[in-house]
Amino acid sequence: MGTLETPIALTNTLNVGLVHDALVTVMAERCAADHVAMHSINPVVGECNDSQLNAIVDRPIHEAHVREAIAGACRDFDEGDVGAGAGTVCHGLKGGIGSASRQIEIAGKTYTLGVLVQSNHGCLEELTVCNRRLGEEIIAKRNARPAPEPNDRGSIMMVTATDLPVSDRQLRRIIKRCSVGLARCGSYFGHGSGDVMIGFTTANRMPAGGMHRVIPQQVLTEHTLELAFRAIAEATQEAVLNSLCCADAVTAEDGRVFESISKYL
Secondary structure (H helix, E strand, C coil): CCCCCCCCCEEHHHHHHHHHHHHHHHHHHHHHHHCCCCCEEECCCEEEEECCCCCCCCCCCCCCHHHHHHHHCCCCCCEECCHHCCCECCCHHHHHHEEEEEEECCCCCCEEEEHHHHHHHCCCCCEEEEEECHHHHHHHHHHCCCCCCCCEEEEEEEEEEECCCCCCHHHHHHHHCHHHHHCCCCCCCCCCCEEEEEEEEEEEEECCCCCCCCCCCCCCCCCHHHHHHHHHHHHHHHHHHHHCCCCEEECCCCCCCEEHHHHCC
């Protein structure tokens, strides 16, 4: 439909249905409270498979957790191994939730572009931090090669929010550049890696209902998107690194230790 009808929720693979159902219930209640008829709704739920650290089959997420997440949404929030990032692994280290933003000025007006990631991708050998081949250094310090399958596998959810006045086509062009930030961190989008990008802008509001036939919108000219391309690449790179830096080491049930990157910085 081209519009968001619910909050964007992130979870693990086997909890998508449960979170989807909870979002429907929450939004149905909100519509009833606002006296708005809800004939259908399209929840947005992203996921990563966190089975390396999480007993994923237990599916521990319930409606109460979704309600708690929505109620607790705020400007300043925890990052690292929290929420949907509690069980994720990034470049062989403990991953999680990370965010970053940039401000750009166009025609005298300041716009914001922010990225939030749920990092669960990459391999240690390729990990790069500010052009430093940190993954290779870590492997050397351990005096051992990486795990038997040092492939770029797993997934990462990348959610972009902006107030830039752009069309859906322009927004798609912008969020594709999240891949530049991933590449700077050492990801090469390996087979089996689900690299998912979601984006929205708050600039052009779409009124509900069918009363409006023509809606005026503001849209940037194409050449002004250059600043946005650079900003989202930088923000994605920083968000991935923040997801690593803010996470603590975790020991899996099989005894494997997924260390925090902070040990090596």
